[in-house]
Amino acid sequence: MKEKDLVIDCPYHQVILYAEKGDGTYGPFQTGSYMAGVNISEHFRITGNHTRALLEQLKAGIISPVYYFMMIEGLTADELAGRTGISKFRVKKHLTPKGFSKMRISTMKRYTDVLNIPLANMFQIVCTIEDRNWDMGYQGEIDNSKTGSISQEKTDNPLVIETKIIQNRK
Numbered sequence: 001m002k003e004k005d006l007v008i009d010c011p012y013h014q015v016i017l018y019a020e021k022g023d024g025t026y027g028p029f030q031t032g033s034y035m036a037g038v039n040i041s042e043h044f045r046i047t048g049n050h051t052r053a054l055l056e057q058l059k060a061g062i063i064s065p066v067y068y069f070m071m072i073e074g075l076t077a078d079e080l081a082g083r084t085g086i087s088k089f090r091v092k093k094h095l096t097p098k099g100f101s102k103m104r105i106s107t108m109k110r111y112t113d114v115l116n117i118p119l120a121n122m123f124q125i126v127c128t129i130e131d132r133n134w135d136m137g138y139q140g141e142i143d144n145s146k147t148g149s150i151s152q153e154k155t156d157n158p159l160v161i162e163t164k165i166i167q168n169r170k
Helices: 034-060 065-072 077-084 088-094 097-101 105-115
Strands: 014-020 026-032 124-127 148-154 161-167
Touching (some): 034 124, 065 077, 077 105, 088 097
Parallel strands (some): 124 161
Antiparallel strands (some): 014 026
């Protein structure tokens, strides 16, 4: 194959291929991986949709923060129980807003230690996805010269507030 036929725009996963170059020689050249380019983009799309759906359920009070973070980490209730040392029965209760509201802070701390999040994040949603710079997989440069603002809003879930960090344009 010729080098020009193998060029793929995928900056986050580069590969070295050997092909015929434009001058007739044969040798290595660097390009993006077709499979990674297609699959990673699809992965980001699917996980982004899943995360947005979970976030809406959390804000609506349908699921608890424990359930939200468990799903983000790709864990099952059994796995979370094993890692926290909390019984499966209690973990399953904590996945609902009602069970979450009755949880002790010491129990909540066991979840946050396993999920590697601050305890405060059990009571707030921190949204920084105001532009593409915060999207997973976005390869652009973040402009640190821009100013920002922080606001907090109530959600339909009485236990969770939404904290928005917005990057303002200069």
